[in-house]
Amino acid sequence: MxxxxxxxxxxxxxxxxxxxxxxxxxxxxxxxxxxxxxxxxxxxxxxxxxxxxxxxxxxxxxxxxxxxxxxxxxxxxxxxxxxxxxxxxxxxxxxxxxxxxxLEAMDAVLEIYPLERYAVVQPGVVNAHLRAVAAEQGLWYPPDPASAPWSTIGGNVATNAGGVCCVKYGVTGDYVLGLQVVTGTGELVRVGRRTAKGVTGYDLTALLVGSEGTLGVVTEVTVRLRPARPAEQTVVGYFDSLVAAGEAVAAVTRSGVTPSALELLDQQCLRAVDDWKNLGLSTDAAVILLARVDAPGAAGDAEAEAVRACFAAAGATWAARSEDEEEAEALFSARRLAYPALERLGPVLTEDVCVPLRAVPTMLARVEEVAARHDVRIANLAHAGDGNLHPLLVTPPGDEAARLRAQAAFEEIHAAAIALGGTVTGEHGVGLLKRGGLEAETEPAVVEMYRAVRRALDPHGILNPGKVVV
Amino acid sequence: MxxxxxxxxxxxxxxxxxxxxxxxxxxxxxxxxxxxxxxxxxxxxxxxxxxxxxxxxxxxxxxxxxxxxxxxxxxxxxxxxxxxxxxxxxxxxxxxxxxxxxLEAMDAVLEIYPLERYAVVQPGVVNAHLRAVAAEQGLWYPPDPASAPWSTIGGNVATNAGGVCCVKYGVTGDYVLGLQVVTGTGELVRVGRRTAKGVTGYDLTALLVGSEGTLGVVTEVTVRLRPARPAEQTVVGYFDSLVAAGEAVAAVTRSGVTPSALELLDQQCLRAVDDWKNLGLSTDAAVILLARVDAPGAAGDAEAEAVRACFAAAGATWAARSEDEEEAEALFSARRLAYPALERLGPVLTEDVCVPLRAVPTMLARVEEVAARHDVRIANLAHAGDGNLHPLLVTPPGDEAARLRAQAAFEEIHAAAIALGGTVTGEHGVGLLKRGGLEAETEPAVVEMYRAVRRALDPHGILNPGKVVV
Known part of the structure; x- marks a missing residue:
């Protein structure tokens, strides 16, 4: 004393x-x-x-x-x-x-093993940098969130980030073999493996991926790589309604083709990007679907043609394989730039709901209905092939009433996704904004399991408290 | 009172x-x-x-x-x-x-969703039955342990079972979207999702996969399916040493081809199967490599030729694409039947080490050295493309001295795998036999994390006590 x-x-x-x-x-x-x-x-x-x-x-x-x-x-x-x-x-x-x-200063790619196809990196390595370094060795790190030019592998791991190519190649967690972490008790440990397979002990690596810094601080990541893939081909479809585009997505899936990208952008996104960047985009269509396929050689041609036919059969006003790689790049750039382009117009509240594919047309109709009822401007962007929709709620700067309407619409979109068997977050994480959504979506007994696991690994409650689950 | x-x-x-x-x-x-x-x-x-x-x-x-x-x-x-x-x-x-x-009486395939490509099954469904039911809808459940004709999906989930096609398509855990489980506190809950993506809360599904019944009793499994794939082509290589075969495996990986199977069998396995089943197998080679490729059309031809060339360049005494589907099937049957065929000769202690690919030739040499030093008969079977080796230690029935020598050799092979950066279990699980191996392989602080997670989810210690980690 x-x-x-x-x-x-x-x-x-x-x-x-x-x-x-x-x-x-x-x-x-x-x-x-x-x-x-x-x-x-x-x-x-x-x-x-x-x-x-x-x-x-x-x-x-x-x-x-x-x-x-x-x-x-x-x-x-x-x-x-x-x-x-x-x-x-x-x-x-x-x-x-x-x-x-x-973790931004810890930005080194430590090792690449071409034979075993994995890399060991520090958490501050920027996603696009890892992809570039892997490409030099004929290898490919697939996860490609729209933030890839800026976001770090550590952040991607923390949120289990998705991206455009997940529809065929999976999300960040599918590529994390092992982690080094500082635990809630201050230990520095390695979990996971560097072998192709391994089942010794519980899969703490998968548990830590997507845990948003609440179960450990990631200090090193071992990521699986793939061989470089064949060149992609692009198919573009224009539609006059969100629902028609949703039906085209279902048709592609039913065809048995797994595209390497299947993205949806509505007119509001295209116009916002074109007004900003003058990419010369055609902004006539209500909705555009952008598909890519990457099967090798003649099989790729067959896949591209199958996707085009699906678009046409679902009522596309125009559908074609892109012969012009520059145009295709511009369209995918528009996809990546849509979020910052809309942010120029005012604060953007970003949805990240993911629904079963069969519910995509219904979910898109609900979003339109919610937008109209709450008088909120909602632009639509989606990883459509995954059923992962990003309705973007744009409010005029400084308009407090609009902000309140947007927040009400945001919650209603969550509720609609849950009612359709979906989730409030497909790839962005729970953080603070989806904490209520997590509780709405999850059985209380499972929330208790989350809490029990969290207490077990962070017994002093110092790791990112207040996030994910409290 | x-x-x-x-x-x-x-x-x-x-x-x-x-x-x-x-x-x-x-x-x-x-x-x-x-x-x-x-x-x-x-x-x-x-x-x-x-x-x-x-x-x-x-x-x-x-x-x-x-x-x-x-x-x-x-x-x-x-x-x-x-x-x-x-x-x-x-x-x-x-x-x-x-x-x-x-769980064997709970053997129903409850639902298949062709559009979203997933199935909901009870845990007692036999792996091969699920594969057959999926195939009827043009879909494919890839995980294919050698036990597929008998083992259940629940058991596959409990051990995170691997198989032949994991080298290209991953293991059981890569296909488990969600689970229904009875928890250690007697709650019946669902974890995971039915959407293509989802990051709400911790990934309890991945934590439960491979937990061998120590964190929950699985009562339902939602598995991801893939579209049916093109027909496979088979390439066979005969080698006069384990080490030469190991080098051929490395050459295939370096070529950039990802085979859909890359299996190794030695002469002892082939002879045991042929003595039992009279499949007419050629049993001259010291070691056989069996590869399959499944790229579509001409790309598949190119892959098969690339694998054949790798086998030849690594010193195969004979290497060819199999023109005879019956012969190819007989060879893969031999792969599946090797374990029971050897069991006819006496008790078989099964290794399941997995090492980085670069260490495969060294590991195979160590196994030969251990066999000679301990005077133990060891047949070799391997998912060679994954570095997952199954040295099979065969002892004459009732020979207690041989049993003791086999057990000493078993432990030495574990130690050799760990020293090469590998793991004691690639796909069979820890159970009782690899508990010591788990402790040898894993940092004490990580074992403590396993214990903490286990206590959190099974606070009364009733779920399969004594297994995995104590």
């Missing part, structure tokens, strides 16, 4: 944590300046709450991450891990009094 | 559990006859310990499984789930005083 048994003043607490972090880190890795701290205090989720953290750290090694977590354990300070901050659910948003651990 | 505070006599305890189970189950679902109970008390793992359970139950519905687990919870009785009993690690072996829950 000491004489001063009253709680320490907040300033003293902050000073002590700063000193302990400073002692654990190399010069420059502790960031406490107000402007910098603000910059690291949230991701790109619109209207998700955040507060200023007590500090930001930019460790350069796994051991430094471990030292930071141990300081936080000792001082009872929450740890908020962060990649590039491109998340759309608030998973990286800071809590008051927390320490944000930015 | 009652007057009789001393522990109940064992007979009374057994009677009470029998009565409670009987009340919870339909007529005939409780099995207590000595011969039947013995039959259900172990799997096919050689020399793994087992004891007689207190009872065997054969429930017909998930609710009956739940009722059984609740009875066991109330009476503090361990629950040992069981599929077809084809396991090779002792995961389904009974403990004294346990209740074996055989």
């Amino acid at each position: 000491t004489l001063t048994s009253s709680p320490p003043a907040a300033a003293n607490h902050t000073d002590r944590v700063h000193r302990a972090l400073d002692a654990a880190l190399p010069t420059g890795a502790l960031v406490t300046g107000a402007a910098s701290v603000e910059r690291y205090s949230h991701d790109e989720a619109e209207w998700a709450p955040y507060a200023l953290p007590l500090a930001v750290v930019r460790p350069q090694t796994a051991e430094q991450v471990q030292a930071v977590v141990r300081v936080c354990l000792e001082h009872g300070v929450p740890v908020v891990p962060r990649g590039a901050g491109t998340g759309l659910s608030g998973g990286a948003n800071a809590l008051a009094g927390s320490v944000v651990v930015s | 009652t007057l009789t505070s001393s522990p109940p006599a064992a007979a009374n305890h057994t009677d009470r559990v029998h009565r409670a189970l009987d009340a919870a189950l339909p007529t005939g679902a409780l099995v207590t006859g000595a011969a039947s109970v013995e039959r259900y008390s172990h799997d096919e793992a050689e020399w793994a310990p087992y004891a007689l359970p207190l009872a065997v139950v054969r429930p017909q519905t998930a609710e009956q499984v739940q009722a059984v687990v609740r009875v066991c919870l109330e009476h503090g009785v361990p629950v040992v789930p069981r599929g077809a009993g084809t396991g090779l690690s002792g995961g389904a072996n009974a403990l004294a005083g346990s209740v074996v829950v055989s």
